[in-house]
Amino acid sequence: MNLLEDLQFRGLINQVTDEEGLQKLLSEEKIKLYSGFDPTGDSLHIGHLLPILTLVRFQQSGHHPIALVGGATGLIGDPSGKKAERTLNTEDIVVEWSNRIKDQLSRFLDFEATVNPATIANNHDWIGEMNVISFLRDVGKNFGINYMLAKDSVQSRIESGISYTEFSYMILQSLDFLHLYKEQKCKLQIGGSDQWGNITAGLELIRKSEENSKAFGLTIPLVTKADGTKFGKTEGGAVWLDREKTSPYEFYQFWINTDDRDVVKYLKYFTFLSHEEIVSLENELQEAPEKRSAHKRLAEEVTKLVHGEAALDQAIRISKALFSGSISELTAEEIKQGFADVPSFTVENEDQLALVELLVASKIAPSKRQAREDITNGAISINGEKVQDLTYVLSASDRIEGQFTVVRRGKKKYFLIKY
Known part of the structure; x- marks a missing residue:
């Protein structure tokens, strides 16, 4: 050909x-x-x-x-x-x-x-x-x-x-x-x-x-999206090739979240996979869409092409940690990438912090009463670990590389504490 x-x-x-x-x-x-x-x-x-x-x-x-x-x-x-x-x-x-x-x-x-x-x-x-x-x-x-x-x-x-x-x-x-x-x-x-x-x-x-x-x-052709929204745009704005403007993790997430209707087209456009590989991924998409094999391959190929193998490995590592809740396994740099868009609160005084006080000060909980209720009910996690002790005090061991603590309320609401 x-x-x-x-x-x-x-x-x-x-x-x-x-x-x-x-x-x-x-x-x-x-x-x-x-x-x-x-x-x-x-x-x-x-x-x-x-x-x-x-x-x-x-x-x-x-x-x-x-x-x-x-x-x-x-x-x-x-x-x-x-x-x-x-x-x-x-x-x-x-x-x-x-x-x-x-x-x-x-x-x-x-x-x-x-x-x-x-x-x-x-x-x-x-x-x-x-x-x-x-x-x-x-x-x-x-x-x-x-x-x-x-x-x-x-x-x-x-x-x-x-x-x-x-x-x-x-x-x-x-x-x-x-x-x-x-x-x-x-x-x-x-x-x-x-x-x-x-x-x-x-x-x-x-x-x-x-x-x-x-x-x-x-x-x-100008690239289009099946859902009618503009290609290359996210809630945070354009998807840039500069890793300082769009981190490799954000870049990877953009591609892995591609609409099923667009993924084969984008594999043809943006990867150097052979025709046979693309056809095979297309068949797998039709037969087992839940595996998302085409989406993963697209995200891997384009992220590696733009940011390199090491950045791709890091993006996958962050994705897996967020999915499993193993936050403590991430480095500070990976935390910075993975939680770039979540609400954050900066702690000026680095002394030990009572968890109840922190939840209110950072507006994770609207009141001390709600904070205590959330802790008692097991709704609060620190770096992926559930905390139900009302007297819990955050110490240096709760800071990832001395820079961040990730607080989760409920199943999906993340907050980043910065020091």
């Missing part, structure tokens, strides 16, 4: 400008291709994973991916898929975010390979030094206003309003494709389906600028 057939099996092809021509090109030579990543934040999120992993699939097939960081376009703002103008960031912020994105991309693409290494490019290198007259005469002259107005990224913003700054974004992205085509013989641009207008505009600029040009565009 060739590369395009594999992408088709995985549902990763939304549109291709000339599928037959691209198939022929890929069978005849190893090509250069690119996808762009604008630094609109200090981290990429899981919505970026699909184009990144598609570049990886091309690299594994012997092709040469170029990861383009938008140091220039990130200063402008892409209107695609946005209902309102983006907030413009300062140049120093965009430079900082560009460097962070480069580091994250290096986790996935092999820039050090002795054979067929991937490369990083930054469009500020060529757009940043261009003057306005050259931009208008040499590039802007190739774009008719009617042509630009017809693009979805512009049309969707006509009523709400679009500035000339964002209106010009399409031209800048087209210039990227032309530059990489001329300077590096890059013949394919890939991106999300919302980038179709920008990609085809780039192909049009190449056609007008270069004789006998041969370039292609391919878009990947």
Whole structure:
């Protein structure tokens, strides 16, 4: 099975400008291709994973991916898929975010390979030094206003309003494709389906600028969820690739809680499992859904891919401890990850604390009477161990690595005591 057939099996092809021509090109030579990543934040999120992993699939097939960081376009703002103008960031912020994105991309693409290494490019290198007259005469002259107005990224913003700054974004992205085509013989641009207008505009600029040009565009579907909610969002916000913004445990939990209707699709999208393995997991999902084998494999594969084997092991360890109630077996770092979203209370005085007093002070119980009743009824656990002694006093031995105590009230209500 060739590369395009594999992408088709995985549902990763939304549109291709000339599928037959691209198939022929890929069978005849190893090509250069690119996808762009604008630094609109200090981290990429899981919505970026699909184009990144598609570049990886091309690299594994012997092709040469170029990861383009938008140091220039990130200063402008892409209107695609946005209902309102983006907030413009300062140049120093965009430079900082560009460097962070480069580091994250290096986790996935092999820039050090002795054979067929991937490369990083930054469009500020060529757009940043261009003057306005050259931009208008040499590039802007190739774009008719009617042509630009017809693009979805512009049309969707006509009523709400679009500035000339964002209106010009399409031209800048087209210039990227032309530059990489001329300077590096890059013949394919890939991106999300919302980038179709920008990609085809780039192909049009190449056609007008270069004789006998041969370039292609391919878009990947935007990821959707069966329940209609937005992919990559949780109650806490976006799911980031930066472990400081989304811990490996939270990341693992996002994937393991995937809707049954989406899990096979995501296995195809986000893992490198073989077709046979995916079909086998799909059959098991239908025959024994209670085992959740597909969900576990998805969570394991993507967490390992993004955060590594050690972080995956830690995420599984936290999950098992929380399920079994063996809280005391966790490290302070694991407690921090596993209980990031539970109510917390900071103890300023580290002397011994009477449990009844702590329950009231931390608002775990509304009154001393209720606190005593909860303790007597066996509703209170300290680090997974039930406590029914009304005179119980918390000591240093109840502090995990001197930093945390986990209190549970009832079966599911957790509270984190910090020291």
